[in-house]
Amino acid sequence: MVDNTLDFYLPNELNASLPPEERGIRRDHVRMMAIDRNYGKIQHDLFFNLPEYLQPGDLVILNNSRTIPAVFQAKNLSNGKMRANVEVRLARRITEDTWEALIVQDYTKIGDIFIFAPELSAMVIGLKEKTPLAILKFEKKGSDLLNMFYSLGEPVRYEYINHPWDLDYYQTVFASHPGSVEMPSAGRAFSWELLFTLKQKGIQVDFIQLHTGLSYLLDDKWHQTPEENEEEYHISEQTQQKIIATKTAGKRIIAVGTTVVRALETYAISGELSGVTNLYINEHFPLRIADGIITGLHEPEASHLDMLTAFISKQHLLQAYGHAIDAGYLWHEFGDMNLII
């Protein structure tokens, strides 16, 4: 359960509705608030100067899962009646041909058919209790199914976005494992130039995959706890070795994003390099691998904020967020960055 949540007032104008490139700045030139984990001391900088905050031997771990189109309009065939333009949002892959999906209509039942295009339909084979999520079994699978998703779908966009930005805006520059329904956005501010600079300075860079699920079910009455939000992750043996070597050398592991923290700490507990995680991290959670985090700025009461309190105290976090609001930092996937180290 999510315990006492972190609340604050976020002015509307601090929701980043434009990608940085459309605000006239490079993706790696967004702002960065660096917070000292122990004392809460704050520094304001540009993200491009990140290497100055790290040391040779530190290991930066990024999530290179790639965002796929996950929003569709379908016809719903139920009890012999056809309903047009029902929105379907992919929430999580279950198998090669089966997905959990949010169906944006009041009533869905087992046996309903969704027709996405003449070549693609799916049947409801299960319903997730007390949620608007259904289990859809598609007629196609694997590569053929993904090909259809790309041909028919749109990226997930939230209410503070008022322009239909292409899927390309919802990608990090290193995303090469398709499977996330929402962008793992903490990595968005990295450019290849910045990654090459880190390497030149002896700072290690490596990748894991965690395919993100749908975080918001479009109505506040449906609240998903982290324990209910299962996500698929994978860490390579090579990365595992790097983590061990970095820790042994007394250097730091910097996780880029809450998804990376979730994958690394799941591995730390279970020892499993691949699997599904529903780990919930809060102030009581003893971090075993992540020594620092690079992340965006999170909404009031978001469970991501609870995770940040595993790195710094609630008091320091709320103070820093207050500073960020005063300084006009921008929130969400197209916004500014936060380094906690």
Place this chain on the structure above:
Amino acid sequence: MKNKVVMITGASKGLGRALTLAFAKEGAKLSICARSESDLLKVKLEAESLGAKVVAVTADVSRSQDVDRFVSVTEAAYGQIDVLINNASMLGPSPMPLLLDYPEEDFAEVLRVNAVSTFLVTKRVSLSMLERNQGSIINVTSEAGHIGYAGWGAYGVSKFAVEGITQTWADEFSETGIRINMVDPGEMDTDMHKLAVPDCDYPLAKPEEVVDIFLYLASDRAKSINGKRFSAQSEEEV
């Protein structure tokens, strides 16, 4: 080449088809694309009959959305990409008009299909290669992309761009394990050559006869070669 993932654009005809079948014989896993679905599926079946695993995606690589779809489907199917051959190209109007007479829209279209596509596919595929810090990219160029010839119109200009892209990227990749080179296959007996030289009266190589240099550049034997230009039909030994 056993189990290496080789991606070839414009694989339904001519050199692209010959490369697909050559890599299939070597045991590579293939991912191929072309604009024409029926021709592409024929090549897929031919390669599969040689024992290869093939992902075939109908796509226009001058459109970034198609590029993302093609590459993402490949990444999801194989988990990695080892070799990319940017082969897709078009000639433009035939017989080729002088640049002086070249219709503006056709000029832009040829540059988009031949040069912009090379940029788009390389940019997208190199992410997968950079993750593992290895990979070989081979761009198909032309003698007309090296020396300007009257009458070779937008096609020649587009291949000059491909050569520039290759050199620039080779420099950017120089600190990585990725290499990018280009091959001028020389004149071949293909549909495109019939459009370029409609009344050709001299003997031409078959596309199957020029594939060796591509197999070599794709292999680990060429690991140290980056930013070089090769002529498939020249007398020189590599």
